[in-house]
Amino acid sequence: MAAGVAAWLPFARAAAIGWMPVANLPMPVAPTEKNKRQDELIILNVSGRRFQTWRNTLDRYPDTLLGSSEKEFFYNEETREYFFDRDPDVFRSILNFYRTGKLHYPRYECISAYDEELAFFGIIPEIISDCCYEEYKDRKRENAERLMDDNEDNKDCKLPNMTFRETMWRAFENPHTSTMALVFYYVTGFFIAVSVITNVVETVPCGATPNQKDMPCGERYTEAFFCMDTACVMIFTVEYLMRLFAAPSRYRFIRSVMSIIDVVAILPYYIGLVMTNNEDVSGAFVTLRVFRVFRIFKFSRHSQGLRILGYTLKSCASELGFLLFSLTMAIIIFATVMFYAEKGSTSSKFTSIPASFWYTIVTMTTLGYGDMVPKTIAGKIFGSICSLSGVLVIALPVPVIVSNFSRIYHQNQRADKRRAQKVQKARLARMRISKTGSSSAFLHSKRNGLLNESLELTQLPYKMNISHQSCSEDGQKLSKTMSLLESQHHHLLHCLEKTTNHEFMDEQLYEQSYLETALQSYPSRSPSLSSQGLTGTCCSRRAKKSSQLPNASAATSGLQELSAINIQCGDPPLSTSRSSLNMRPDDPPRLNCQSGQITTAIISIPTPPATTPDGDGHTLPNPSVQNIVKVSAL
Amino acid sequence: SLCKKPEYVQGEIITNGSKRSLRARLMKLLPCSGAKKPAAQTQNSVEDELELSAVRHRPEGLEQLEAQTRFSRKELQILYRGFKNECPSGVVNEDTFKDIYSQFFPQGDASTYAHFLFNAFDTDHNGSVSFEDFVMGLSILLRGSVQEKLNWAFNLYDINKDGYITKEEMLDIMKAIYDMMGKCTYPILKEETPRQHVEIFFQKMDKNKDGVVTIDEFIDCCQNDENIMRSMQLFENVI
Numbered sequence: 001m002a003a004g005v006a007a008w009l010p011f012a013r014a015a016a017i018g019w020m021p022v023a024n025l026p027m028p029v030a031p032t033e034k035n036k037r038q039d040e041l042i043i044l045n046v047s048g049r050r051f052q053t054w055r056n057t058l059d060r061y062p063d064t065l066l067g068s069s070e071k072e073f074f075y076n077e078e079t080r081e082y083f084f085d086r087d088p089d090v091f092r093s094i095l096n097f098y099r100t101g102k103l104h105y106p107r108y109e110c111i112s113a114y115d116e117e118l119a120f121f122g123i124i125p126e127i128i129s130d131c132c133y134e135e136y137k138d139r140k141r142e143n144a145e146r147l148m149d150d151n152e153d154n155k156d157c158k159l160p161n162m163t164f165r166e167t168m169w170r171a172f173e174n175p176h177t178s179t180m181a182l183v184f185y186y187v188t189g190f191f192i193a194v195s196v197i198t199n200v201v202e203t204v205p206c207g208a209t210p211n212q213k214d215m216p217c218g219e220r221y222t223e224a225f226f227c228m229d230t231a232c233v234m235i236f237t238v239e240y241l242m243r244l245f246a247a248p249s250r251y252r253f254i255r256s257v258m259s260i261i262d263v264v265a266i267l268p269y270y271i272g273l274v275m276t277n278n279e280d281v282s283g284a285f286v287t288l289r290v291f292r293v294f295r296i297f298k299f300s301r302h303s304q305g306l307r308i309l310g311y312t313l314k315s316c317a318s319e320l321g322f323l324l325f326s327l328t329m330a331i332i333i334f335a336t337v338m339f340y341a342e343k344g345s346t347s348s349k350f351t352s353i354p355a356s357f358w359y360t361i362v363t364m365t366t367l368g369y370g371d372m373v374p375k376t377i378a379g380k381i382f383g384s385i386c387s388l389s390g391v392l393v394i395a396l397p398v399p400v401i402v403s404n405f406s407r408i409y410h411q412n413q414r415a416d417k418r419r420a421q422k423v424q425k426a427r428l429a430r431m432r433i434s435k436t437g438s439s440s441a442f443l444h445s446k447r448n449g450l451l452n453e454s455l456e457l458t459q460l461p462y463k464m465n466i467s468h469q470s471c472s473e474d475g476q477k478l479s480k481t482m483s484l485l486e487s488q489h490h491h492l493l494h495c496l497e498k499t500t501n502h503e504f505m506d507e508q509l510y511e512q513s514y515l516e517t518a519l520q521s522y523p524s525r526s527p528s529l530s531s532q533g534l535t536g537t538c539c540s541r542r543a544k545k546s547s548q549l550p551n552a553s554a555a556t557s558g559l560q561e562l563s564a565i566n567i568q569c570g571d572p573p574l575s576t577s578r579s580s581l582n583m584r585p586d587d588p589p590r591l592n593c594q595s596g597q598i599t600t601a602i603i604s605i606p607t608p609p610a611t612t613p614d615g616d617g618h619t620l621p622n623p624s625v626q627n628i629v630k631v632s633a634l
Numbered sequence: 635s636l637c638k639k640p641e642y643v644q645g646e647i648i649t650n651g652s653k654r655s656l657r658a659r660l661m662k663l664l665p666c667s668g669a670k671k672p673a674a675q676t677q678n679s680v681e682d683e684l685e686l687s688a689v690r691h692r693p694e695g696l697e698q699l700e701a702q703t704r705f706s707r708k709e710l711q712i713l714y715r716g717f718k719n720e721c722p723s724g725v726v727n728e729d730t731f732k733d734i735y736s737q738f739f740p741q742g743d744a745s746t747y748a749h750f751l752f753n754a755f756d757t758d759h760n761g762s763v764s765f766e767d768f769v770m771g772l773s774i775l776l777r778g779s780v781q782e783k784l785n786w787a788f789n790l791y792d793i794n795k796d797g798y799i800t801k802e803e804m805l806d807i808m809k810a811i812y813d814m815m816g817k818c819t820y821p822i823l824k825e826e827t828p829r830q831h832v833e834i835f836f837q838k839m840d841k842n843k844d845g846v847v848t849i850d851e852f853i854d855c856c857q858n859d860e861n862i863m864r865s866m867q868l869f870e871n872v873i
Binding site: 007008009010011012013014015016017018019020021022023024025026027029030039099100489492493495496497499500501502503504505506507509510513 | 712713715716717719720734735738739741747750751754768771772775776783784786787790791807808811812814815816817818819820821823827831834835839852856861862864865866868869
């Protein structure tokens, strides 16, 4: 139950009167407040600053320090107040939590000091309300990162039990871990640069010799360039194979982008080796050499910025697609218009619409080469409209891409996004657990038989007169373990159960029993059930686990059956059950209180579930009970 | 006295609908079309919104409430503090009501029953429950005579307040109660359980078998049923 609405519990209980005329079963007796004390103000002295609040306010959260009896340790007899030697500023937020049900994080507070106070007062940080939770988490993450950065230098020392393979992989990924790795890093970088420069210089025309005309250096110094190329490719191949060997997951490594780039960079060379110098395939061979330029992408291992750029382009795929699409539309429109506008003019360069594409693109991107210009007036008008609109169309998606890039770049500086998601999931899970704790609290207390005592059937007055005293005392003894609020709430839920003649169940048990019910068949119920005076409720479960299967067996209670319901019928098993109820010293008074019940035995405990067999020597249950039996046996 | 009537402002947020004339659209294109008219409108709507959100309600004085209900001063104080804590504006509307009530029944869905309860508490049917309504209702439920309580219960069941409880009304109420149990129950809730329960109820209550239960039949029958009479006294000491 949300403690914030504890004040409305009296209302909810009063509203339960709406169920009473509808219910067929008698209601349990309400828990009484033994010492009905008036709500009192208590004084909390935190390092000299006095806070005052109602005792009820603090009782709302019984699993914190202030809400439980733990605060009695801090009670000061002389001054009749509770003294805490803690920070009064943070205590303000904590006390507000009790008052309003929302925990806020003040931004000026240090995160670790706040955490300490929360831990001291027994409050979990997950219930910080949404308005302050993001801030709290951000600060916490920053703090953790700061601490982590300090530790990271220590972490980079070699762990003694790393295999050679792991060492190698680490050397590849973090070049600054060891000198060897650094050397390797720079060497590969150098060779990448050499390879790229070689490719470029290859095509530069060297000086003309007297006997031959100008030819590119590549054709002049073929062997030299071939040797350089071979050397670079050898280095790259060795590097690739080493990475492949060291990778923790080879399959994943092969699929990664960097390895594909590596392969594409060195493949043309090998293909070139294999292929002969045929005239037919030389065209294809030339094309292959183009792929050598991909070696430049190997630099992205060396540059963080390049990687981010690549990631940005990937993540802005939709914006880029939009840009492309809108450009294409505009190009087609304007090209068509220009073509028809210039169709009339003589010696026009606009020979077809695709030919006009070139003009449109050059104009829209404001390049304006001038190799194609409109000559008619209409053409010039449309041409100017084209160039104006080109500026607009291109200017629109670009800021989006830019902002994306900057966002990703900054995000890369902070902690991993995935870790944040996991934390969010954990937080929601913990909050869900604390919320379902309320419902499971009721089931839990039922299971522990705490409701036994308060399970008074309010039907027979003379029984009440005799036994009410003793029963209520027992009830009070046990309800001490639960706060009054909880016991009242449980009583309310119990009344609902009686009204509808069904009971609440744990979700897992429900799943279990639902499956087994589907398999179980009803004929297994013994027909003798309805003839005996049984009421359709069961509450006294004493064992640890409870699984409720409608597996009727009129067995005696001494069974060690797993998950079977024992239906205690009237007199015959009375003696056995009573004698075996040696756990319960207060049984005799309870006999007066309750009539027979269906009890669910739980598992392997030799002592049976506590039952109160039907009254021996008491009058027969009145006809209303019989009617009830018939209903429940449905 | 401190008596103040609640101010319920039925504010209409003036929306500048999308049905603007062609002329208006053209005017907007020209640079001289100042947004004078829309400004006035938005200002009105802003004021309306402010007023809506600032609906406050102060209850009548303590002495008056003491006279009208059967609670003592101290009890009224405790009730008001709890009430105001949850609803700082002084009135609770149906959604808040449903929300609060649902927190007591985490396993099931208490919103339907809360809806019926809300209608039973909201005696003047103005869509919100003020502290006076709240306390009057509680006074009947907790301190009233058995006759009054049964009257209240009848009023709760009689959804359309026509003086008769029909089977359909009872079925709605019954379904709402069973909804509060949720899904995970033992024995498993079947579709016809509420209907059967309604049948039993009508068998008991409808003496002349005319298909409806009148207030006299209801009170008569309840007074003859010991269980019900006893359970009516159950919540005497709630405050």
